[in-house]
Amino acid sequence: MRRAPAVPDPRGSIRPTTSARTSSRWPRxxxxxxxxxxxxxxxxxxxxxxxxxxxxxxxxxxxxxxxxxxxxxxxxxxxxxxxxxxxxxxxxxxxxxxxxxxxxxxxxxxxxxxxxxxxxxxxxxxxxxxxxxxxxxxxxxxxxxxxxxxxxxxxxxxxxxxxxxxxxxxxxxxxxxxxxxxxxxxxxxxxxxxxxxxxxxxxPAPERHAPPLPQMSGPGDDDEGAVTTAAEDGIDQLRKYRPGDPLHRIAWKHSARTGRWMSRTGQMPQPLACWIDWHTLPVSMDTEARLSRLCAWLVSAGDSVDIGLRLPGVEIPPGHGAAHRRSCLEALALWPERRAS
Known part of the structure; x- marks a missing residue:
């Protein structure tokens, strides 16, 4: 059975045939x-x-x-x-x-x-x-x-x-x-x-048997790779509270026991930081394999380590917690749809 030819429209367009109009008459x-x-x-x-x-x-x-x-x-x-x-x-x-x-x-x-x-x-x-x-x-x-x-x-x-x-x-x-x-x-x-x-x-599906996380560095690392750490007793050094001291520096237990506001002067310990970088992976890996390995590293990293993510066009600073991990996983899932503006 031959299909009816399209009928030219006087306005310059082509009108659909009868069968085409019938099929689109009852849209869902x-x-x-x-x-x-x-x-x-x-x-x-x-x-x-x-x-x-x-x-x-x-x-x-x-x-x-x-x-x-x-x-x-x-x-x-x-x-x-x-x-x-x-x-x-x-x-x-x-x-x-x-x-x-x-x-x-x-x-x-x-x-x-x-x-x-x-x-x-x-x-x-x-x-x-x-x-x-x-x-x-x-x-x-x-x-x-x-x-x-x-x-x-x-x-x-x-x-x-x-x-x-x-x-x-x-x-x-x-x-x-x-x-x-x-x-x-x-x-x-x-x-x-x-x-x-x-x-x-x-x-992305986490890679099975993925290699361990890249080498972690502390927040005080210098260019030569030396790591500076706080003294063990530095966090226990106290002084009188001064206006403007951050709340996380206040020694609440000592202040409640002595009745006077006290602040800590030692260096607060900071968790180790680890950058998960797209560019450090082997060149031979394709896109999905790279994303699977990065996903495996994100899943295996605990909250004791600050994880940062670098993708082409996307950079998420180091952080920890469920919300931060979810943000990194979403960046992997939607790349390259969502890039940093």
Whole structure:
């Protein structure tokens, strides 16, 4: 079958053919949350019979035809009874998702090769039990659907943990989520959609059996590599407090014991510093291998060591703590997307 040619537009552009206009006539409308909540109302619930439901309909038609041909009163009664049961199942299936509210939960970062977990909260306000509610992402790479059952208590809330494989570093957005249910008896399939603007950061996969951290240096290192350290008793030298002394220099225990404000005059010990530098790695390593080794060093470094990070276009001064480590890992995950301005 030959495709219809494009029709020239008098204004100079080319209008799409009939088939192209037909395919774009019904775009997928997004379901963004309103005030952080998506409600599955009547306008956004869809229902169709499953294969079991179609088989049940064929059975009812066969029973009705047999009852008409042979004028069987009990056959009519049984057929209409099963029709009523089927209609009740259709309403129960539809009611199982009706007016269910969904909201987004916390999202934790993940490493490449692991699974990123997106948490959704489901809540019902009518006091009716919701049985066998399942959630699945539109992405073909998504893991199997997760199931949830809510009790009959009014205001009952449950969680749906959706796991997505984090195949590569960078940003991982949650695709469209499909909420569906086949309760009861699996004769009807009821579903709806939810589009949450959720995303997480996927860190590079840490290199296995990575070499040890580069040589660490103290804050007082000079050019010749000599390290200056504070005297052991220097931190215990006290004097009277002077206006302007920093708070971390105040000897709180001595001040409380003597009743006078005292300050320390010794040199405060500072943790060792270590720079994790992109340019110190072998030239033969490719980009992802370099990032994996830097990630392994960041993960293995404890809080007793100040870690600094140097990437092409990015430099993070030495620091420690969970927030600093997270900032460095995010820089590795988003490089070269995020560079220092």
């Amino acid at each position: 409308r997004p379901r963004p949350p309103v005030n952080g909540v998506i409600r599955l109302d009547r306008r956004h619930l869809y229902i169709l019979p499953t294969r079991s439901g179609l088989g049940f309909v064929v059975l009812l038609l066969a029973m009705l035809t047999t009852s008409l041909n042979y004028n069987i009163s009990l056959g009519f009664a049984l057929t209409f009874l099963l029709v009523g049961i089927g209609m009740s199942c259709m309403w129960m299936a539809y009611r199982n998702l009706l007016d269910l509210e969904l909201s987004a939960g916390p999202v934790a970062p993940a490493f490449a090769g692991d699974a990123a977990v997106f948490v959704l909260y489901a809540r019902q306000h009518d006091g009716l039990a919701r049985i066998g509610i399942e959630a699945r992402c539109a992405s073909s790479d998504a893991v199997d659907a997760v199931s949830l059952t809510l009790g009959g208590t009014q205001g009952n809330e449950g969680t749906l943990s959706i796991r997505l494989p984090a195949q590569q570093r960078g940003r991982l957005a949650l695709p469209r989520v499909t909420l569906f249910s086949r309760f009861p008896f699996g004769m009807f399939h009821v579903w709806s959609y939810a589009d949450f603007p959720l995303a997480t950061i996927v860190y």
